[in-house]
Amino acid sequence: MSSLLYDGASHEDLPASYTTRYSGLRVQKLSEHLGASVEGVDLSSPVSEGKYSDILTAWLSHGVLVFRAQVLPPAMHVDFSSRFGNLAGHVVSRFGLADYPQVTILSNVENERGEKIGADRAGMIWHSDLSFMSKPSLGSFLYGVECPPQGADTEFSSTRAAYDALPAALVERLAGLHGVHDYAWHYRTYLSHRTPLTDTEKALTPAVSHPALRTHPVTGATTVYISEGLTARIEELPEAEGRALILEVCDFVTQEQFVYRHRWQPNDLVMWDNRATMHRATDFAQNYRRLMRRTTVIGDEPFFAASSAHARASQSA
Ligand SMILES: O=C(O)CCC(=O)C(=O)O
Numbered sequence: 231m232s233s234l235l236y237d238g239a240s241h242e243d244l245p246a247s248y249t250t251r252y253s254g255l256r257v258q259k260l261s262e263h264l265g266a267s268v269e270g271v272d273l274s275s276p277v278s279e280g281k282y283s284d285i286l287t288a289w290l291s292h293g294v295l296v297f298r299a300q301v302l303p304p305a306m307h308v309d310f311s312s313r314f315g316n317l318a319g320h321v322v323s324r325f326g327l328a329d330y331p332q333v334t335i336l337s338n339v340e341n342e343r344g345e346k347i348g349a350d351r352a353g354m355i356w357h358s359d360l361s362f363m364s365k366p367s368l369g370s371f372l373y374g375v376e377c378p379p380q381g382a383d384t385e386f387s388s389t390r391a392a393y394d395a396l397p398a399a400l401v402e403r404l405a406g407l408h409g410v411h412d413y414a415w416h417y418r419t420y421l422s423h424r425t426p427l428t429d430t431e432k433a434l435t436p437a438v439s440h441p442a443l444r445t446h447p448v449t450g451a452t453t454v455y456i457s458e459g460l461t462a463r464i465e466e467l468p469e470a471e472g473r474a475l476i477l478e479v480c481d482f483v484t485q486e487q488f489v490y491r492h493r494w495q496p497n498d499l500v501m502w503d504n505r506a507t508m509h510r511a512t513d514f515a516q517n518y519r520r521l522m523r524r525t526t527v528i529g530d531e532p533f534f535a536a537s538s539a540h541a542r543a544s545q546s547a
Pocket residue numbers: 336352353354359370372382383384509510511512522524
């Protein structure tokens with residue numbers, strides 16, 4: 231296989247399968263607009279600079295990377311993901327691992343007192359992680375420890391490809407608007423099976439506004455940055471009108487052609503770029519155990535450079 235010359239290539243420009251430039255990792259695309267599997271790296275020991283650089287490049291191009299059959303103890307999960315920036319623990323600190331508070335447990339498993347050992351039914355409505363923070367997550371790293379044999383897939387959509395295909399009237403409408411991202415609202419609305427957030431937890435997460443369209447700080451691509459799960463309303467619009475717009479846009483962005491569906495195997499590590507994708511967890515039969523470990527990396531404050539937005543692929547077509 232020839233080596234790839236990457237210079238800002240998008241997922242669409244890349245061959246279905248290629249060998250990376252510096253370290254010879256094998257990358258294989260998993261769907262039309264996002265997702266690739268990466269082979270040739272062992273995450274149980276520190277990753278070389280060359281491999282790190284190729285992983286970063288592939289991640290920016292593909293939005294979602296899948297590493298199969300990885301042995302990833304929490305210490306190495308922290309080690310690898312912190313190469314990309316500082317980690318954020320979960321707002322609800324009891325979901326963190328005792329020795330590694332930056333590692334969050336997602337699980338339906340119960341302890342001997344009948345309490346869930348991690349966040350249960352997390353992320354089942356489309357969202358981008360930590361969009362309710364003033365500096366949201368730039369990317370998340372989810373590792374499968376125990377995975378049901380069916381169900382419990384994670385779906386990812388490309389908010390960049392969807393933006394490129396968005397009807398011009400919607401782009402114009404969204405360009406000046408801001409989404410209000412509100413974790414306390416999310417918790418009340420979608421996580422009523424859990425103990426409610428405490429006042430302290432609510433105080434950590436006041437609602438924040440971000441531009442509805444966002445410029446990716448590294449690739450410069452424009453992406454859609456409102457979601458059904460975390461964007462409660464639109465700052466400039468009456469509540470019902472704003473929510474209807476959020477749902478309309480989210481339905482567009484999550485159409486099948488923009489989605490990669492990850493079917494988990496134990497020992498998969500999946501890392502995604504929260505600035506270029508949205509995701510959701512899907513349901514599964516509760517007689518199966520699911521146990522996942524996750525880290526997430528703090529990113530920059532979102533911004534929208536309107537001048538870049540006219541350069542959409544579909545508009546110039
Ligand atoms: O459990 C999953 O499949 C995804 C949950 C989620 O939204 C996350 O880890 O950020």
